[in-house]
Amino acid sequence: MTDLTSLTLADARERLRRREFSAAELAEAHLTAMEEARALNAYVLETPDRARAMAQAADARLAAGDARPLEGVVLGVKDMFATKDVRTTACSRILDNFLPTYESTVGANLWRDGAVMLGKLNNDEFAMGSSNESSFFGPAISPWHRRGANTPLVPGGSSGGSAAAVAAQLCLGATGTDTGGSIRQPAAFTGIVGIKPTYGRCSRWGIVAFASSLDQAGPLARTVRDAAILLTSMAGHDPKDTTSVDLPVPDYEAAVGRSIKGMKIGIPKEYRVEGMASEIEKLWERGAQWLASAGAEIVTVSLPHTKYALPAYYIVAPAEASSNLARYDGVRYGLRIPGRDVADMYQNTRAAGFGKEVRRRIMIGTYVLSAGYYDAYYLRAQKVRTLIKHDFDQVFAAGVDAILAPATPSAAFAIGEKGGDDPVEMYLNDVFTVPVNLAGLPGISVPGGLSAEGLPLGLQLIGRPFGEETLFSLGNVLEQAAGRLSPQRWW
Secondary structure, X not given: OOOHHHOOHHHHHHHHHOOOOOHHHHHHHHHHHXXXXXXXXXXXXXXXXXXXXXXXXXXXXXXXXXXXXXXXXXXXXXXXXXXXXXXXXXXXXXXXXXXXXXXXXXXXXXXXXXXXXXXXXXXXXHHOOOOOOOOOOOOOOOOOOOOOOOOOEOOOOOOHHHHHHHHOOOOOEEEEEEOOOOOHHHHHHHOOEEEEOOOOOOOOOOEOOOOOOOOEEEEEEOOHHHHHHHHHHHOOOOOOOOOOOOOOOOOHHHHOOOOOOOOEEEEEHHHOOOOOOHHHHHHHHHHHHHHHHOOOEEEEEOOOOHHHHHHHHHHHHHHHHHHHHHHOOOOOOOOOOOOOOHHHXXXXXXXXXXXXXXXXXXXXXXXXXXXXXXXXXXHHHHHHHHHHHHHXXXXXXXXXXXXXXXXXXXOOOEXXXXXXXXXXXXXXXXXXXXXXXXXXXXXXXXXXXXXXXXXXXXXXXXXXXXXXXXXXXXXXXXXXXXXXXXXXXXX
């Protein structure tokens, strides 16, 4: 029998239905792989008992011929998603041993469709980071190594554990959240597929909030088809989330393999940033050629306010974070460090509970929202955000179906290599991803090839609002041309 952990989600789903193996066997194979891969620190909590119980229930449904869309498919859950009666911490000390009494809507949708939960995956604390180094549980480690070296590399962030687990075959797919690139960047760094859907496509209910106007859930998977299958289950209207859109969910899998002939693909000239690695430039050109060969028309487009996206994002996101994280005070749940009085207890709890990066962003956010600076920073950043969205609207109004860009300005870097003395160095990793969040658009990262050092590089496709089907069709073309990437096992 083929190693069950090496199957794609689509293959596993079909073979489960044909009864070639059981959901229990599939779950056990992955639980064993997780044990052997603990050096990657991808999972912060394994849930073997729950996985076995869910797999057993899936086998009963399969035997009765009553299989649901994801029956028996094993998944990992980013620790930003509330999981009922299972520790959920957002990888922060301040949510120490928090046990939710409810399930996130995205999680509930996956379990409703028969998926099996293997455990909770590592992420940057409160999803604030581009490398997974700010996690209270320590960094997740990429399953990739530079050619001829064994330096530990970052898997990207904030969904680093999700990306590492999918790439290392420790689950068939995983949930992620994307506030400024936190699905697409780690997908690019680890050679897998990650899609950030249109804002409002997936419910945010039950996801620990970072920046509410930017956060969006999405899947990470090893193929475009697998990502499409997962998003079909994850998406949908939720009355508990006022930003959730009441639109029918298409069959995203049906879009995989559709012709892209006649589609117009925009290449934004402003994305040719200073200092971009030549191999990223070549990858971008190669991606455009692949799409052209499949019948797409390639055109140059302009997104003139792109250069303001990063500074605008790093005002808006911390401002919303400072507001959202005010609720963590040691009173109702999570960590509590006693003090002389209530104010002292608040201060002690937040000082001990939040890590350095989270404290930095809370302070930036509080500053830009303060009385003397609100107009100068926050209000101006929101105006810039409107201009960035307008740029995209104009490009799409001119008939462009999607935009092709790099996902990241470089391949994965080593743990401890960036952001030590200069946090801005780390923030620059998000240069190609944050405009998509500011505009609320869908974006997908698909592997495009390997760097000179043998590390994955990703191509990003940006779509019209609710144009995920187009992205899956285009992403499939890139995937067929580039081939799938897998790391050599060293752990």
